[in-house]
Amino acid sequence: MEKKAGTKKSLQTLQASEIRYRRLFETAQDGILILDAETGQIDDVNPYMINMLHYSHEEFLGKKLWEVSPFKDTVLNQAAFEELQDKGYIRYKDLPLETKEGKPIAIEFVSNVYKSNGHKVIQCNIRNITERKEVNQKLEEAAIFQQRLIDALPMPVFYLDSEGRYLGINSSFEKFFGQKREQTTGKSVYEFFPKEIADNFNEKNRVLLQNPGIQIYETIVKDTGGIVRNVIFHKATFPNSDGSVGGLIGAMLDITDLKRAEESYRSIFENSQEGIFRSTPEGKIIMANQAMAKMFGYESPEEGMTSITDVIRQHYVNPEDRRILKEMIKEHGFVKGYETQCYRKDGSIIWISLTMHALRDEKGQIIYYDGINADITNRKQTVERMKKALGATIQAIAVTVETRDPYTAGHQRRVANLACAIATEMNLPIDMIDGIHMAAAIHDLGKISVPSEILSKPTQLTNVEFSLIKTHSQSGYDILKDIDFPGPVARTILEHHERMNGTGYPNGLTGDNILLESRILAVADVVESMASHRPYRAALGLDAAMEEIEKEKGALYDMSVVDACLRLFRKNGYQLQ
Structure with missing residues (x-):
C-alpha cells in the first residue's frame, strides 16, 4: 500500500512539473523549438515561434531544422547540428531570418542538449532582436551624428562624466591640444595637462558638478605648440535618466586674437591725436579718450564726461547741428566729415570735423x-x-577790367550778385555759390585783351570787331586756367556765352555739356546787360530782359535757371544793385 501511495505521489509531482513546463513553454516570449537530439527532427514548437515566423504548427513538426524554410541557407545547417551534438551548446548572437511573407527579421539563437525522460533532446531558444537592433542602430546613428555635429564646430568641445573622466572630444579639441580621441577617453585632465593647469580645470569642474548649472570663465591654456592662449570656457552639466548629475559638457573659445585686437584698439584709443568718444542717443558722453578731453579744454576724459551733462546746449554752437546729425545717421547709418562749431570748457569756439556711426540692438534701436x-x-x-x-584779388581784377571798359562799370558786380541770388533760389550748396560769385565777378576778365576803343565804341560793332569781342571768354580762361580756385572758375568764365542749343561760343556746347555754373552766369549776364545802358544803345529795361529769357527758355537758356530768375524778380521783388 505504501509503495502504491509513493508511486502515485511521484506521478502527481511529475504531472505538476510537466504542467508548469508546458505553461512556461507556451507563454514564453522567445521562440522555442524542441528537437530530437539524434535526428534533428522538430518535435515541438511554442506559440511565440509560430507567431514570429507565421508558419503553422504542422509546418514545423516532423521536419529537420534545416529543412524548415526560414532556416535554409543559414549557418543552422547539418554541419552545425553535428557540432551541437558534439559540444552540447551553440549560440549565434545575430542571425538573419525571414518570415513566411518574406519580411526580414534578426534573431539571437541559443541551443543546448539535455535529457528529458532519459531521452536526449535539443532546445532551441530563438529571440527576435529586430527591434533591439533597430534601436541600437538608431543609437549608433545618433552617436555618429552627435560626433559629426561637434566635429563641425570650430572651437574645442569636450564632455566628462561625473568623476571628471573624458567621455569624448571633437576634432578641434584634438587639433588644439594635440590629443587623439582614443587617448583621452576615460582619462582625467591630470593625465595629459600640466599640473598647474589641470588643478585649475579640476577645481572648476568640481564646483560645477557639485552645483549643477552653467559655468563661464576666462583663463589661459597652452596649445599643442606650447603657445599660451587666452580662452573662455562655457560649461554646463547634463543629467542621467534618474535626474542625477551625469557629467558636464564644455566648449572653449580662443580669444587670443580678440584680446590682442582689444589691446591694439586700446592703444589707438588712448594715443590717438583725434578725439574718440561714445555717446547715448540722449547726448550723454559715456566714453572718451584723452585727445577728446584736451580738444575741449578738460584735464581728463572723466572731467569732460562729468561736466558735459547736456551735449546739445553745452557742446554745439548751433544746437540744430545735433538734430541734423541724428537724422543723417538714422537715414544712412553714419555721417562722415560733418563740420560744425563747438564750445570748449572756457567758452571759446572751435571747428571740428565729425565722423559718427550708430550702434543698434537686436531690435534695430540705436543704443x-x-x-x-x-x-x-x-x-x-x-x-x-x-x-x-582771394576775394580781394578778385575785386582788384574786376576793377582793372572796369577801368578798361568804363561803360560797363559795376556790370560784373551786379551779375555776380544776381548769379548768386539765382543759385541760392535753386538751393545749391554754399561752396558752389561761392565759386559762382568768384567767376561772375571777373567773367569779363578776357576783355583786357580787346582794344579799349572797341569796348567803348558808341556805334554798332562790325563783324570783325564783334569777333574780337567774342574772344574775351577764351582769353579769360587762358589767364585763369592754371590758378587753383575752389571751384571751376576758369571753365565757368569760358562757357558763360555758350547756349543750350549749341549756338553759343566759343565751342558751341549744348545742354548738360555746359556747366550749371556757366548756365547760371549766362542768364545773369544777359539780364543785367539788357537792363543796363551800353555805349551803342540805351538800356532795354528789365521787362525786356525777362521777356527775352522767358521766350528763349529751353532753347538758349537753362529752364530751371530761368524759372529761378523769374521768381526772383516777379515774386521776390529782386532788384539789380
Missing part, C-alpha cells in the same frame, strides 16, 4: 553713437584768410 572728432579750427581759419585774400 550708442561712436564718433571721432578732428579739430579743424586752424584749417578753417587758414581757408578763411585765403578766401579773403
